Amino acid sequence: MKRRTLLTGTVAAGLTVAVGTAGQLxxxxxxxxxxxxPWTTGRAAAAxxxxxxxxxxxxxxxxxxxxxxxxxxxxATHQTATGTARTTLAEMLARAYALGSSLATxxxxxxxxxxxxxxxxxxxxxxxxxxxxxxxxxxxxITMRRDGHHKGALHLLSTAADQLGADRxxxxxxVIGAYGSLLCTAAYTAAQAGDRAAAxxxxxxxxxxxxxxxxxxxxGMLPFxxxxxxxxxxxxxxxxxxxxxxxxxxxAVVPAQLPTTERRGRFLVDAARAxxxxxxxxxxxxxxLAAERHAPEEINRPSVRELVTxxxxxxxxxxxxxxxxxxxxxxx
Numbered sequence: 001m002k003r004r005t006l007l008t009g010t011v012a013a014g015l016t017v018a019v020g021t022a023g024q025l026x027x028x029x030x031x032x033x034x035x036x037x038p039w040t041t042g043r044a045a046a047a048x049x050x051x052x053x054x055x056x057x058x059x060x061x062x063x064x065x066x067x068x069x070x071x072x073x074x075x076a077t078h079q080t081a082t083g084t085a086r087t088t089l090a091e092m093l094a095r096a097y098a099l100g101s102s103l104a105t106x107x108x109x110x111x112x113x114x115x116x117x118x119x120x121x122x123x124x125x126x127x128x129x130x131x132x133x134x135x136x137x138x139x140x141x142i143t144m145r146r147d148g149h150h151k152g153a154l155h156l157l158s159t160a161a162d163q164l165g166a167d168r169x170x171x172x173x174x175v176i177g178a179y180g181s182l183l184c185t186a187a188y189t190a191a192q193a194g195d196r197a198a199a200x201x202x203x204x205x206x207x208x209x210x211x212x213x214x215x216x217x218x219x220g221m222l223p224f225x226x227x228x229x230x231x232x233x234x235x236x237x238x239x240x241x242x243x244x245x246x247x248x249x250x251x252a253v254v255p256a257q258l259p260t261t262e263r264r265g266r267f268l269v270d271a272a273r274a275x276x277x278x279x280x281x282x283x284x285x286x287x288x289l290a291a292e293r294h295a296p297e298e299i300n301r302p303s304v305r306e307l308v309t310x311x312x313x314x315x316x317x318x319x320x321x322x323x324x325x326x327x328x329x330x331x332x
């Protein structure tokens with residue numbers, strides 16, 4: 001019954017709001033050249049935590065509003081810092097740019113996402129911290145994959161995973177989590193490129209990493225555990241056209257193990273895509289309606305609106321609730 005909770009829950013739906021606009025992204029691109037007053041490290045850390053929490057809570061518009069002035073302030077503060085404070089601020093810049101890139105991806109602006117991810121990796125490399133570098137590399141690889149550069153993205157992901165040394169000595173949970181997250185994205189990237197064997201291998205290795213964690217580990221913004229692997233399995237096998245396998249992964253997900261609203265929304269949307277490709281638009285519609293109840297801004301992403309439109313105009317009976325959802329999010 002636990003596995004069905006999110007798909008059949010009765011959480012009251014709130015009003016769906018727009019995920020974001022290009023206007024929210026422009027200040028992030030211009031942050032490095034914006035005149036701003038330096039902040040204390042404590043104030044910057046608190047603002048970054050708030051923006052990150054907004055993202056994981058699937059409140060993307062709120063995250064964007066917090067992030068633009070934060071990036072400008074971080075640049076101003078970093079310029080005047082020295083010693084360990086400068087390294088700490090570079091790490092914050094890396095995290096902030098990774099967050100901005102992820103938001104741009106949610107908004108469907110891949111060009112901005114790529115630019116912000118590249119700036120984040122530049123800041124990460126200045127820290128010399130392997131986890132920070134791995135997190136920023138991960139985000140950059142995602143933007144490269146979305147731009148069709150699958151080979152380059154896989155090279156970045158596999159190299160970053162190898163450099164973590166998660167299979168050597170006694171790595172900490174954060175290292176294993178970073179390693180597993182990189183492998184999950186590598187699996188999805190390989191699947192997007194049509195390489196089933198590589199996707200299988202990466203997912204198997206990610207599952208092995210998950211067994212080494214008692215609970216959930218985090219690297220960057222992404223939690224990693226066994227449920228993470230199954231969520232990526234849904235996307236990977238849907239991309240490969242093997243929707244039966246994708247739905248097997250969906251059935252294995254225990255929603256309580258998905259530790260953030262953003263991840264729960266992602267799971268439900270990916271399940272909807274798998275059901276749609278499997279020829280069950282009714283099940284896809286129910287998954288999307290559940291996603292709206294749990295993560296309204298996730299359902300209003302451009303790619304999800306496109307899926308809703310496809311389902312509304314499918315040559316099969318359309319639930320009235322789905323037509324109402326289409327109206328709420330402006331799907332045409």
